[in-house]
Amino acid sequence: MMMDSERLAPQRPFRDRSFGLMSKLLRVNWLFVLCVCLLAGVGYTALYSAAGGAPRPYADSQLFRFIGALALMLGIAMVDIRQIAKISWPAYALGILLLLVVMKFGHTGLGAKRWMSVGGMDIQPSELMKLFLTLGLAAYFRRATQERLNEALFLLPAVAAILLPVGLILKEPNLGTAVITAMIGATVMLGAGVRWWKFAVLLGVMLVAAPLLYHHLHDYQRARIITFLNPGSDPLGAGYNIIQSKIALGSGGLTGQGYLHGTQNQLNFLPEKQTDFVFTIIAEEFGFLGSVAVLVLLFSIIAMALYTAISCGHVYGRLVALGVAANFFLYCFVNLSMVMGLIPVGGVPLPLISYGGSALTAVMLGFGVLMSVHVHRDVEFASEEF
């Protein structure tokens, strides 16, 4: 391990704080960008099929959103990571403020107050919050020594910084995103070096708290959990999505029913197929081979994000990259498990593929910061700087 990291560390770190735009562009992980574009292409293909073989209403508008988001990502990648580090806590504060605003003024979609409109664009503050929490925690743990990490008083503010947005998101209510936010926070703390056993304790506390939490869940959230436990009991009720989705996957077989020929998709048995259940279109029409190809693409994004984390010379960058990787992984995990009936339906889209602008923007924003880490992986943080 020691040898490994020695080898990965550059021989001559950049000491210059402002290297040129051209050299920055050259340092971007273009393979990563290619994979992101490929996934967007998969999304276009699936959305084209979801509309019954037409670029409208989903595929084209999603493509335009992606192009805009890609430009945003590359733009952020050019920003010095130390500048980003400086605004970590303001960003966190902004995220909390947005959550409070949406709670008070946001409009309701599908029974939950999650959305707000900014200049005609719908955004979900909870999506942004996941990134801002990552930045905040990375900034907090950047200079933490192993000794400090063992102090409960040092960890307490971090835990509070996690629980505050988690509580607000739960209140929206958005169970899925709340759990994902908590897990991202936990992953960043783990990356910072907090002891494993502390997480074991936390997990124990959560298991004890679960029945209490269940008591405070909304009826529809409970219904989801109960339905998940026995989806066949009520084929037209809440379990309908899970059953239809599983049938779509299963009917795909090894090679699929052929593009634009998936019966479940084309005959409209799947509600919201262009958003949360977009994966079923790919699985039904391209079969197991097509689904695995998409899984490989998705994991290559995670692997490259982790590579960026490992190869980064500063703690801040490492933790940010780890958090972004965790966010993307959790998106994929929750969505895919949901589609396959492994966890209760949670309203989490498949990043880069599902139709919708809010998650796409949030994910690409995170990728922009990730690329900034990658580009600036060798810069040095002055200790007084922060």
Next chain:
Amino acid sequence: MKRDAKDRAAFTRRALLIGTAQFGIFGAIAGRLYNLQVAKHGKYALLAEQNSISERLEAPLRGLITDRFGTVLAGNQQHWRALFMQALAPDPQAVLDNFYRLVPLPDDEKARIAAELAHRPGYIPVLLKDYLDWPDMAVLEVNTPDLPGVVVEVGASRSYPFGPGLAHAVGYVARPNQREAAADPVLSLPGMRIGRTGVEAAQDTVLRGVPGFVQMETNVHGQVVRQLAHDPGTQGQEVTLALDAGLQALAVQGLKDQTGAVVMLDAITGEILAMASSPSFDPSLFDKGVPQATWNAWMADPGHPLQNKAVAGLFAPGSTFKPTVALAAMKAGTLTAETILTCPGFFKLGDHVFWCDNHMAHGSITVTTALQVSCDVFFYQVALGVGIDRIAEMATLMGLGTDLGVDLPNAETGLVPTLDWARQHGIHWVEGSTVVQGIGQGYTQLTPLALATMIARVATGSAVGPHITRRIAGTLQIGSTPGDWPVLDVDPAHLAVVRQGLFEVVNTPAGTAYANRLDLPNVQMAGKTGTAQVHDNTAAEKRQGFNDLTMAWAARPNALFVAFAPYDNPRYAVAVVIEHGNYGGVAAAPIAHTLMTHALTHDPAGRDVPLGGGGA
């Protein structure tokens, strides 16, 4: 530096561990996918084949219309119909072509189907063919595989057990037209009907109900595998009419093949107990679509079978108008119960001679006798004395020539002329016009319903308004309870004088309706005959010896009779008009006699249960 490297190594270890865990989870997802997609492919492919759940709206049952005792007057009958769910057909046009090959349809129906398919949302099926017969059913059943999306289902059509007998009062329903369907999407559901006339139209929204839905599981070929859920919707509310089916049947029988109308009211509440109009038609034809030949025959019939003559037929009231003239004069003070006027058989105004009926001289008589023998000359003089406007004022009070607010569509107001009206219509009003107004001739045009209302008001002295709906969903409507109506603004003493005259009409040998007195102990009917000319015989006709019986049917006078009973405690009021029936006492009064006898012996008014009907 050393510490930094150590920290970095620890981070790398943890990051790789996390990455490994994530890879493992992705592997598990891929494994699960393999399980679902490859290992269990057969099971899920079969499910996908079978699995299609579709939903469609279903028309609700229309509310029943019953008479006051619960006898169904308009019900629902089951039949089979073929519907098309466009969303279930991979190629809708091919399915339609197959259907037309198996069940030929006329071109206008095909055009309707094409238009509906273009505009309907998916959950509203399109009607292909209503009233499927057995050969159609069989051929559709056998060819199910070629007809994805075609559903054969039980539908309800409107049935009218009393057929033509209640066609006018109850009305009929028909398919909504395109414009109506566009205004209210529920009406575009196959099986939805809209009331066109009668109570069906007046209470249409009450009768309509709330649509239900059917959830079906269909296979990928659009064939229904099974029905998963069925919400029949909410049937329209039941409308209970004031009608008594027994009285109604007698009214229809009384009219037989004559042209005319009969209305019987509860004189205390204004409830319509019977309402018949003749000739009539079969109301159930509209549900299926009226054959062109039948329609043409209706249009050509001089008796206007589609018109409800009870509310929309306008007739000169003739002598039945005399009680109103008498009341107007008594109110104005130009006539009292004791006033004696002389009838020499004619009345001369300037150089024009107005004859009394049959040129008969009645001598010097009072108003009661004038009513009893229906002396025209007496009322010529009374009308001249009181004037046209005051007659019209009293007529309005009695419910004549005014909007009665009846809960039936197409009701006519009728006309009782005033000087203002004459000026507005450019008519030069002369005294002679006022003279004939005294005997209900001239411009005056009234409906049988208005005449029934008038006689009910004379009988009870309360300003009752006629209405046919007694209960909606069991709730008694306002107006059906004694005391719901205000006292008539007419001196009760004057009413008593008129009632005395009407009593003598029926119950004294000299009365014009003596032949129609009741055969019941201690119960008397009071009434007034009317014989209204519709044609002035020309001099040539008179020379040829034409009289009312020998002239052409359409030129004969209308026969009218209005009556109430019991005389001393009025409860029932009736008006009968027989077009071109000649004499009111001969053609019209017997029908009233029959209805009164039945009403007085069965006493339907104020009750919801028939005599001996278990309610006691």
